[in-house]
Structure formats: C-alpha cells, structure tokens
Amino acid sequence: MAPNEPLVRWDWVLAHADEIWQRLLEHVTLTALAVGIGFALSFALALLIRRYRRLRDPILWAAGVLYTIPSLALFALLVPVTGLTPLTAEIGLVSYTLLILIRSILGGLQSVPVEVRETAVGMGYTAATLLWRVELPLAVPLIVGGLRVATVTTIGLVTVTALIGEGGFGYFILQGMQRFFSTPLIVGATLSVALAGLADGALVLAQRWATPWAHPRR
Amino acid sequence: MSAPASSSPVRPATTDEGPPAVAPGAAVEFRHVTVRYGGDRGGSQAAVDDLSLTVSPSEICVLVGPSGCGKTTTLRLMNRLVEPTIGQVLIDGQDVASLDPVLLRRRIGYVIQQIGLFPHQTIAENAGTVPRLLKWPAERIRRRVDELLALIGLDPARVRDRYPAQLSGGERQRVGVARALAAEPPLLLMDEPFGAVDPIVRERLQDEFLRLQRALGTTVLFVTHDVDEAIRLGTRVAVMRQGGRLAQYSPPAELLACPADEYVARFVGADRALKRLTLMAVGDLARESPPADGSAASHTMPTVSVAASARDALVAALTSPTRAAVVVDAAGRHLGVVTLHAIAAALAPQGAWVQTSSAGTPAGPGRAERGSTGGEG
Numbered sequence: 001m002a003p004n005e006p007l008v009r010w011d012w013v014l015a016h017a018d019e020i021w022q023r024l025l026e027h028v029t030l031t032a033l034a035v036g037i038g039f040a041l042s043f044a045l046a047l048l049i050r051r052y053r054r055l056r057d058p059i060l061w062a063a064g065v066l067y068t069i070p071s072l073a074l075f076a077l078l079v080p081v082t083g084l085t086p087l088t089a090e091i092g093l094v095s096y097t098l099l100i101l102i103r104s105i106l107g108g109l110q111s112v113p114v115e116v117r118e119t120a121v122g123m124g125y126t127a128a129t130l131l132w133r134v135e136l137p138l139a140v141p142l143i144v145g146g147l148r149v150a151t152v153t154t155i156g157l158v159t160v161t162a163l164i165g166e167g168g169f170g171y172f173i174l175q176g177m178q179r180f181f182s183t184p185l186i187v188g189a190t191l192s193v194a195l196a197g198l199a200d201g202a203l204v205l206a207q208r209w210a211t212p213w214a215h216p217r218r
Numbered sequence: 219m220s221a222p223a224s225s226s227p228v229r230p231a232t233t234d235e236g237p238p239a240v241a242p243g244a245a246v247e248f249r250h251v252t253v254r255y256g257g258d259r260g261g262s263q264a265a266v267d268d269l270s271l272t273v274s275p276s277e278i279c280v281l282v283g284p285s286g287c288g289k290t291t292t293l294r295l296m297n298r299l300v301e302p303t304i305g306q307v308l309i310d311g312q313d314v315a316s317l318d319p320v321l322l323r324r325r326i327g328y329v330i331q332q333i334g335l336f337p338h339q340t341i342a343e344n345a346g347t348v349p350r351l352l353k354w355p356a357e358r359i360r361r362r363v364d365e366l367l368a369l370i371g372l373d374p375a376r377v378r379d380r381y382p383a384q385l386s387g388g389e390r391q392r393v394g395v396a397r398a399l400a401a402e403p404p405l406l407l408m409d410e411p412f413g414a415v416d417p418i419v420r421e422r423l424q425d426e427f428l429r430l431q432r433a434l435g436t437t438v439l440f441v442t443h444d445v446d447e448a449i450r451l452g453t454r455v456a457v458m459r460q461g462g463r464l465a466q467y468s469p470p471a472e473l474l475a476c477p478a479d480e481y482v483a484r485f486v487g488a489d490r491a492l493k494r495l496t497l498m499a500v501g502d503l504a505r506e507s508p509p510a511d512g513s514a515a516s517h518t519m520p521t522v523s524v525a526a527s528a529r530d531a532l533v534a535a536l537t538s539p540t541r542a543a544v545v546v547d548a549a550g551r552h553l554g555v556v557t558l559h560a561i562a563a564a565l566a567p568q569g570a571w572v573q574t575s576s577a578g579t580p581a582g583p584g585r586a587e588r589g590s591t592g593g594e595g
Contacts, residue, residue, distance in 0.1 A: 119334030122297055122407075123397075124324035124351055137338045213338045213381045 009183045020172075020187070027168025027195060030158045034090055035151050038097030045098070046105040056106075063099040071096070071160050079164060089161040096157060097150040104146020108139025141214060144207040148200050155196040159188070169195070243276035243437030244310050244404035246296065251305035253291055253462065265291045266462035269305075273454070275404075276435040280452035282442055283485070288462030289441045293407050296439060297323045309405060324348055327398030327406035327436070331413045333390055335382040341367070341393055342378040348401040366396040371426065388419040395427065399434070406431075409441045424450060445486050449474065449493055457482050471497050491565050498528035503564055504545040504554035521546045524553055528564065531556045 013020070045063075049056045074092045082088040112135050120134050159170030167174065169188040176185025208215065253266040266288040273279040281289040294300040295307050298319040307314045314322055335344050343350075345366050346359040354362070364374040370392040382390055391411065398406055412420045412427075428451060431438055442448055448455045449470040457465045457473065459481055466478040474494040477483035487493065501524045520534040521544045534543035535558045542557040 113332075113334070113337075115330060115332035115334035116336060117334075118299075119328060119330060120336075122299060122323055122328035122330075123348055124320045124322075126320055129351070134336060134338075138336075211338065213383070 007182050008186055012183045023168050027158055031154050034093035034154050038094045042098055042101035045102050066095040067099040075164050084165040089166040093154055100150045101146050104143050108142035109135050112138045140211050148203045151199050152196045159192055242435040245275050246273040247308040249306040251302045254303045264462050269464055271467050275437055277453040278438040280440045280448040280455045282448040283458035287458040289458050293409055293441050297326045324351055325403055327403040329394050329398045329408045329411045331410040333394040337382055340379050345396045347397055370396045387415050406436045406438045495529035496527045500524055500526050500531045500545055503556045503560045506554050519544045532561050
C-alpha cells in the first residue's frame with residue numbers, strides 16, 4: 001500500500017459505479033438462489049424426517065459434515081468436477097445452509113404446543129391440513145430465525161466464491177488483496193456487510209407481516 | 219300458552235312437557251371395552267377394564283376418579299384418539315370403529331383443559347374451525363360464529379378479530395366451548411374443561427355450561443377429578459377406580475345417598491350428606507307456617523331464598539336461635555319456614571342397609587336430627 005494513499009479513494013468508487021451495481025446483482029442472485037434452493041431441500045428433508053423418524057440422525061449428521069468442510073477446500077474439490085461455474089459456487093453455498101435450515105424447520109414444527117395439535121386432530125384435521133394450516137404457520141418465527149442466520153452466513157460466504165470466478169462484492173475484496181489497494185477491499189467488505197444487514201432487516205419485517213398474531217396491538 | 223309450572227331446579231317437572239321432536243343429542247354406549255397400552259395380552263395393566271355404560275341422548279355423563287383411573291382414555295375412545303383393545307364403542311348404535319375417524323371427529327365437539335385454541339388465528343377463525351373443515355359457505359360460517367359468540371356471552375364485535383392471547387383465561391375457555399359447539403354436534407367431549415380457571419370463574423362457567431346444555435340438548439361426556447363438579451353437572455356420574463374399572467354409575471343424588479361400596483363412599487367424601495343438600499331445593503323442604511306475626515323471633519330468623527339449595531338453608535338455620543329459617547321468594551315475600559328437623563328428615567337414609575353405621579334398623583329422622591344438632595351444640 002502506498003504510504004500517502006487514503007484508505008478510500010472516492011474517485012475510484014464513482015468511476016466504478018456501474019461495476020459495483022453489477023456485482024450487487026450478482027451477490028444478491030447467488031445468495032437468493034442458494035438460500036431458496038437450500039430452503040426447498042431442507043423443507044423436503046424435514047418432512048421426510050417427520051415421516052421417518054429413523055432418518056433424523058443420518059440426515060442431520062450428513063448436513064453437519066457438509067457444514068464443517070472448510071469452504072475453500074470444498075470449492076477446490078468441486079472445481080475439477082463442475083468447473084469454474086456458478087454451479088460450483090451454488091453447490092457449496094447450498095450445502096452450508098442445510099444444517100441451519102433443517103434444524104430450524106424441525107424446531108419450528110416441534111414448537112407447536114401439544115394441546116393445539118391434540119385439539120386439531122380431535123376436531124377432525126387431517127395430517128395434511130394440520131401441517132399446512134396449523135403447524136407451519138406456528139413454526140414461522142423459528143423458521144424465519146433459521147432463514148436469517150442462513151442468509152447472513154451465505155452473503156458472507158459468497159465473497160469467498162470470488163476465488164472461483166464468482167463472488168459478487170468478493171470480487172472487489174480479492175482485487176484489493178491482489179493489488180495491495182485498499183479502496184476496493186474496503187468497498188467490497190463494507191457493501192457485503194451492509195447487504196447482510198439489509199437482508200436481515202427485510203426478513204424481520206417479513207416475519208412481522210406473516211405473524212400478526214405474535215405481536216397483536218392491544 | 220299456559221303459565222310455566224314451577225319446578226325444582228334439580229328434579230325435572232313431573233308434568234309431561236315432552237322432549238323436542240328430534241333429540242339433538244346422540245346416544246352413547248360402551249360395550250365391554252378394555253384398553254391396554256403396549257401389547258394386548260396379559261402383561262400390561264389395563265387403562266380401561268371391561269367398561270360397559272350407556273348414556274341417553276341429552277344427558278351429561280360425568281366420568282370422575284383419581285388420576286390414572288382411565289377417565290381420559292375412556293373419553294378419547296369416543297372420537298377414536300384411542301382404540302379399544304377389546305369391545306365396542308357405539309354412537310347412536312353405530313360402532314365408531316366402522317366410521318372414518320376424521321369425519322367422526324368433525325361430528326363430535328372436543329374441549330380439553332389446555333383449550334388448545336390456535337394462537338395464529340383470530341377468535342372468529344378459531345370458532346369457525348369445524349364449519350370450515352366441513353366446507354360451509356363463508357357467509358354461513360360468519361353468521362354462525364357471531365351467533366356462537368353471543369351464545370357464550372362474548373360481544374362478537376369486540377372479540378371477533380382478536381387473537382387468543384388478547385383474551386382472559388375465562389374468555390378463552392368460553393371460546394373453546396364455542397368452537398366445540400360450532401357445527402352443532404350431537405355429542406360433546408369435555409376433559410377437565412374448567413380445571414385451569416380460578417374457582418369463581420369456574421363456578422360461573424359451570425352455570426353457563428349447564429344453561430347452554432339444557433338449551434341445546436347436546437349429549438355430553440365430561441371428565442373431572444373433582445367430585446363436587448361431577449355432582450353439580452352430571453345427569454349421571456360414573457365413578458372410576460385405578461385400573462380403569464367402573465365403581466358406580468348413578469345419578470348424583472343416588473351416588474351420595476347409596477354409595478355402592480367403601481371406595482365410592484370414601485371418594486365422594488365424608489361430607490356427602492352436605493353434598494346431598496346442595497342437590498335439594500329449599501322449596502321442597504319448606505313448611506307452611508303462620509306469616510310473620512311481627513314478633514321479635516321472626517325478625518331474628520334468617521331468610522333464605524326459595525331458589526337456594528337446602529345446604530344454604532342449613533347454614534341459615536344453624537345460625538338461627540330458633541333452628542329455622544324463613545323461606546322467601548325473589549320479592550322477599552314470606553313463603554314458609556324450613557327447620558333443621560325438616561332438613562335432617564330429608565337426609566334420612568332410604569336404603570339403610572348400605573349405610574355401614576346403621577345396619578339393620580332403618581334410622582328415623584329423629585335419630586338423624588339428633589346427630590346433626592348434637593354435633594352443632
């Protein structure tokens with residue numbers, strides 16, 4: 001880093017406004033796809049576990065193993081198979097959401113009070129109506145809790161995929177590191193953090209909207 | 219229209235008013251029902267053991283007993299939350315095992331102590347649960363819900379759009395009952411429904427429940443561990459004992475007057491004579507007497523309403539120097555006098571041989587009266 005270089009050069013920021021916008025779109029797309037696909041998979045797996053209790057431990061074990069693989073190593077292992085493509089990035093990102101999301105969906109469904117389930121069945125709810133009309137709505141607060149953690153984690157992880165040619169704001173961070181140039185590094189990191197904060201706030205608002213019963217106006 | 223016959227609040231009027239043309243309550247029968255959990259042979263103890271009893275349409279059958287006596291299991295046999303190991307459960311002569319459990323449950327109201335209102339649904343949505351499952355048109359559900367809320371004494375405009383968390387415990391319990399009655403079921407199952415509210419609210423909910431049940435004619439199976447509640451609410455009371463066996467199945471007055479055995483006698487309590495008095499009306503015990511002659515004695519006599527129970531009269535008479543109380547109507551008019559002697563006479567055992575203390579000789583009223591006044595003086 002040059003001795004008299006300011007930490008952030010605003011002229012660089014202005015000159016790269018278009019690219020910053022592109023990278024934002026990329027970052028959001030990578031994150032949304034990963035959390036969306038991860039949620040769909042986790043939901044299916046959670047329902048499977050509900051149906052076949054014995055699958056609970058093996059599925060959670062597998063998701064736990066995936067979660068512990070260092071992200072750099074995972075991407076490096078995948079590149080020979082799927083190449084430097086968004087697919088490689090998504091496989092890694094999705095696998096890191098599974099443990100958090102499966103646990104939160106299972107926890108949400110378990111949080112439904114026994115007496116609510118008991119009366120619902122006693123009044124003639126079928127298993128399917130019970131799930132969709134009673135259990136899932138009541139599981140929303142815990143499920144959204146899991147989604148918030150998964151989303152914030154994924155937004156951070158997306159920056160690592162810059163190493164395999166994706167990366168969103170991670171691209172700037174990598175650029176800054178390679179060129180000993182602080183401006184893109186700080187811009188990339190700051191925007192990534194800001195995006196995580198915004199996404200988290202949006203999910204909190206979405207939950208309030210979806211669960212008016214949890215905080216009624218008196 | 220003829221003037222309504224004045225009848226005791228306990229005993230139905232002897233004049234034949236006739237039941238409604240179509241009995242709105244279901245007939246229920248348990249036929250030699252045994253339930254064993256975990257394996258159906260010998261080893262495991264039965265939760266319900268060879269239970270046979272019938273409930274006529276529009277009756278309230280109260281199942282009472284200590285915890286672990288199988289009363290809740292018995293209730294849950296009705297809507298197939300529990301299946302019998304042996305025996306049959308019939309509703310209107312049909313074996314419930316032959317009916318689709320989901321459709322069966324939509325025809326049977328179900329209330330439990332923890333209520334189990336859906337916290338994410340408004341009161342109106344909660345109350346309309348079963349009609350919604352039965353796919354009633356939305357407009358009909360809306361009208362029915364408002365009607366129900368009014369029926370249970372809640373202002374529909376105030377509570378309709380609220381969530382359960384915004385209501386008091388007593389209000390939530392009422393909504394639980396409303397929800398169970400929404401689709402006009404011929405049978406209502408209630409498992410300690412008033413167990414979690416304070417005694418004052420409980421008594422009010424019991425009164426409202428009795429009024430509602432008389433108006434609707436729904437057959438009710440009611441589980442409680444509280445003998446007083448059983449006696450207060452039951453048309454007939456089934457006392458159960460550990461191991462899921464039926465100890466006695468009788469109307470409350472008979473249960474108190476002639477307990478079948480030592481267990482039932484202990485279970486209904488040493489004060490069962492007092493409990494019997496709560497089932498008797500003052501009006502039935504009052505004697506004609508010269509109206510108040512303005513003397514000091516009649517002024518100092520306590521008064522008791524003709525609508526009160528004989529137990530209230532007993533308390534009034536015990537505290538009176540003349541050992542008697544004046545019976546008055548709602549307007550305070552003198553109707554007669556009830557004496558300790560009359561109250562004791564009403565308690566005279568009818569089947570003396572079941573009373574362990576007075577085997578052989580039928581005890582006369584005099585003896586019983588000496589017993590009670592002796593205890594007081």
